[in-house]
Each structure stands twice: as structure tokens, then as C-alpha cells.
Amino acid sequence: MTDSLPPIQTTARDDAVLKALAGFVRQESLGPGERLPTERILAERLKVSRNTVREALTRWEGLGLVERRQGSGTYLKAAVSPDMLHMPLTLAGGNDFAGLMRTLEIRRALEAEAAALCAVRAGKAEIAEIERKLDIMEEAFRTRAGMSSEEDWEFHQSVYRASGNPLFEQIISAMHELFHRFWEHPLGVRDFGHASFPYHRSIFNCIAAHDPLGARAEALKLIATVEDDLKRGAANLKLLDRK
Amino acid sequence: MTDSLPPIQTTARDDAVLKALAGFVRQESLGPGERLPTERILAERLKVSRNTVREALTRWEGLGLVERRQGSGTYLKAAVSPDMLHMPLTLAGGNDFAGLMRTLEIRRALEAEAAALCAVRAGKAEIAEIERKLDIMEEAFRTRAGMSSEEDWEFHQSVYRASGNPLFEQIISAMHELFHRFWEHPLGVRDFGHASFPYHRSIFNCIAAHDPLGARAEALKLIATVEDDLKRGAANLKLLDRK
DNA sequence: TGCAGAAATTGGTTGGACCATTGAACCACT
DNA sequence: AGTGGTTCAATGGTCCAACCAATTTCTGCA
Numbered sequence: 001m002t003d004s005l006p007p008i009q010t011t012a013r014d015d016a017v018l019k020a021l022a023g024f025v026r027q028e029s030l031g032p033g034e035r036l037p038t039e040r041i042l043a044e045r046l047k048v049s050r051n052t053v054r055e056a057l058t059r060w061e062g063l064g065l066v067e068r069r070q071g072s073g074t075y076l077k078a079a080v081s082p083d084m085l086h087m088p089l090t091l092a093g094g095n096d097f098a099g100l101m102r103t104l105e106i107r108r109a110l111e112a113e114a115a116a117l118c119a120v121r122a123g124k125a126e127i128a129e130i131e132r133k134l135d136i137m138e139e140a141f142r143t144r145a146g147m148s149s150e151e152d153w154e155f156h157q158s159v160y161r162a163s164g165n166p167l168f169e170q171i172i173s174a175m176h177e178l179f180h181r182f183w184e185h186p187l188g189v190r191d192f193g194h195a196s197f198p199y200h201r202s203i204f205n206c207i208a209a210h211d212p213l214g215a216r217a218e219a220l221k222l223i224a225t226v227e228d229d230l231k232r233g234a235a236n237l238k239l240l241d242r243k
Numbered sequence: 244m245t246d247s248l249p250p251i252q253t254t255a256r257d258d259a260v261l262k263a264l265a266g267f268v269r270q271e272s273l274g275p276g277e278r279l280p281t282e283r284i285l286a287e288r289l290k291v292s293r294n295t296v297r298e299a300l301t302r303w304e305g306l307g308l309v310e311r312r313q314g315s316g317t318y319l320k321a322a323v324s325p326d327m328l329h330m331p332l333t334l335a336g337g338n339d340f341a342g343l344m345r346t347l348e349i350r351r352a353l354e355a356e357a358a359a360l361c362a363v364r365a366g367k368a369e370i371a372e373i374e375r376k377l378d379i380m381e382e383a384f385r386t387r388a389g390m391s392s393e394e395d396w397e398f399h400q401s402v403y404r405a406s407g408n409p410l411f412e413q414i415i416s417a418m419h420e421l422f423h424r425f426w427e428h429p430l431g432v433r434d435f436g437h438a439s440f441p442y443h444r445s446i447f448n449c450i451a452a453h454d455p456l457g458a459r460a461e462a463l464k465l466i467a468t469v470e471d472d473l474k475r476g477a478a479n480l481k482l483l484d485r486k
Numbered sequence: 487t488g489c490a491g492a493a494a495t496t497g498g499t500t501g502g503a504c505c506a507t508t509g510a511a512c513c514a515c516t
Numbered sequence: 517a518g519t520g521g522t523t524c525a526a527t528g529g530t531c532c533a534a535c536c537a538a539t540t541t542c543t544g545c546a
Contacts, residue, residue, distance in 0.1 A: 054298065072538080072539055085333065088330075294499070
């Protein structure tokens, strides 16, 4: 029988609204942080109800493209273009120890690949930027006598950016956010992250030497130390009992 | 129907609606495909306006958790639980060649890690299942004298499942879907995927031998052949010109 | 000039109405 | 029995006109 009879599309108001809005953003070349027209204006201009505009904006808000502030307005949170592809992922049960370890396995995969790509592609400017972040991190490590998650994170982000593929930063940032929402104070391990410290510079050295294999290997070692810390912390707090 | 839908408290209405609804789904142990209460009923039970219910459902629809059919109802599309974590990813310009290569770099990272984890964790049953898929794929390759993307995909999925981490399958499946939406007929390269064929068995051999390093290396080689094919295809069709 | 309070702006919520689609029940005709 | 058409209630989609709550801007007094 003929399988080539796809369902037809009749109405798609809110989708049309989003397309029009994306075109508007493009035409006005609005960037992140800028405010877009009020819901009432959009409703009037597009000749649709304000409810329809709201449904469309709710979609974008759910995708993290836009932020609404009551009394103030609706602001762009990321660059939007008419040809975006959306890939919403929902992870069931991510707030227990097993879930955390699963996200860490993803991070290990991406971290290693990003470091390898970075070693291939990073130019002089990117390498200098990474080294700058590394210096800041090491300085913070000395003065505060321990890992600083803030400066550490900055270092890793600079690596993702130099990988030449924004997806790395996007995905790992999303996981990082989840990570911190549930594990802000990492399990009471005092010297958390301590063991990972030396690998930051070894990763950098491989990147600077354009050695992708070495960078991948060092990144894997780094994540391994983080996993060990987490396991120790989980054992300490007997969190393994949780569901 | 049950009366286990208590009213809602105060601000952050739509979020509260979603939480209540997630609890309801859990309590009624509703699974994918099942229909949930109508918007009017939800609005009445939760003591909330129907518009608010709609905003909440729009969120879930955007996350792919739910599907609305006008005149019929709202149906679950995936398992939902009260402790889900959402990680929406949007990639700008994913329908050009550069975007495709970027997704492939992510896949390379995850594919290698999944293969390595699989080599560590797969038990006899999992290894047997993977070999079964591999045999099917090789048989299809012989009879049809070329790669079959369907059987190939089945093989890879079995590896992801045996990795013990459902996130691998989730993320790569999402990318696979995007991939096929825009590149269903891969660029007119006749023997597309041909070069990747032998690596499937070498990956399997490493997994069966519980050799994570080898599995990772072979997976990287496999993706490299796919990237080469894509580059050749892009050159053929002069797709590199597309913005 | 400085600042507290009023006024305007803007997203959030409500309730009610009507439209478009779906699916089941029903009916007429073959 | 089965085929096709009709009716009708249920349900999601859209619209409107308010009002609420948070924020920003303006204003007038000290």
C-alpha cells in the first residue's frame, strides 16, 4: 500500500508566530540580553490573540531561548535563528548518586573529545586564553589552598570554546547546571577536586603541543579523579542507600 | 477517574501544575500512549484557570513528553516522573554541512565512551545480543551488497544499551533523528558507510574481550570513516557553498 | 538635589466564549 | 452484513476583556 501519505498540516498558529518572531529577531539583529516587543504589541502586530503569543513564548522559554521578567519584559537569552534545531532531553531520576555518575560518564566522553579537538584546532590566541585561565586557577589554588570550582569551570569552558564546536559547551554547561542544582556542596569531601589539579596543566601542555591523543588521555585521567572523589563522598554520607 | 488532584497553592502556578500532574501520572502509573485528563477537568480539579493548564502542557509538549490531538485529548509520549531533569539543546544552523559535522563530533565522543564502558560492563547476555545484531547487519551487508542503515543503527543501539547508561542512547538517538530529518539520502555517495563495515566487528571483538581501550580506539576509527564519507559527499554536491 | 510615592508598563492569571477537529452513535441504503 | 453519510457531544485551539503582581518610570515635595 502507499506509505507516502504523510499527515497534512492545517493549523499551526503558534509555530507561525515563532517563525515570524525568529525572522524579526534576525531582521533587527537582536542579540542575547536584548528585549523583544511586549506580548501585547506582538499580538496586535501579528494579528493574533495575546494567548497565542504567550503559548509561543512559553515554548521558547522552555527551550531556554528567552527569559520573561514580570513587569519588565521578555529578553533574549541566546542567539536565535530561523533554522534552529531543537533537541530536548529529559533525564529521569537524575538527582540520586547513580544519576550523577551517569551524567559524569557523559561528561567524560565529551571532555576527552573536546580536549582532543582543541589540541588539533586551537590557534595561538586560543592557547593563550586557555593558559590565562589556567594561571588564574592555579593562583586561586595556591592562595586558597584548594580547588576553586569557579576558576576550574572557567578553564574547562575555555577549552570547550577552543574546540571549535559550540555543542560541547552547550551540552556540558547544561549538565554542569544540573550538577550544581543538586550537589552544590559536594558530599562533604574536604579536599574535593584536589587530585584533579595537576591534570589541568598536563591537558594544557598537550593542547599547546597539538597532541590530541595525549590531551584525550589526560582528560580521561582528570575525570577519573573526580569520579573517585564522588565515590568517596557517597560512601561517607551513605548516599548510596538513596533509591 | 480518581479524585486525587488536590488544589494548587500560590505563585509559580504552571510549574506547580506540572508537579501536580507528574505526581498524578505517577500515582495512576500512566505509561506512554495513555490519555490524561482533559484540560477542563485539570483546570477544575487544580483550581486553576484553563489557560494556566495550557501553558503547563505547552511546556511538556515542547519537551516531547506529551502530544496533544485536537478533538481527541492529550496523550503521554514518554515516561514522566516527578524528579525529571530537563536539558533542552538547540543548535543553530543544524541543517548545513558544518552543523552536521558538529553533531558528528559529539557522536564520536559518545560512541567511543559507550563502547569503552560496554567493554567493561557488558555481561554474557549483552554480548550475545550485540553479536546477534552484528550477524544480522553483516548478513544484510552481504545480501544487499551495501550498508543497511537500519541494521547498522540496531547494532549501535545494542551497544549503547549495554553501556549501562541510558543517557548515551537518549542523546545519540536525538541526534540520529535530527541527522535523518535533513540527510535521509546521504549526499548521493553510492557506497556510503561501506568503509565503516569492518570496524563493527572489531568493536565487537574488543567488547567481547573486555578491552575498553581497544573498543574506544576502534569506535573512533569507525566514526572517522563516516566523516570521510560525508566530506566526499559534500564535495560532490558542492554543499559546502550553502551558508 | 534627593527620594518617597504615584502612575504607567509588562508579564501572569482568570473566566467565559466560540471555532475546528475528532470519534462514536445512529441511520439509510444497498 | 456492510458501506457511506449525518448528527452530536467531547476536546484541544483561539480569542477577548478584564484584573493581579512585579517592575520601571515619572512626579512632586522636602
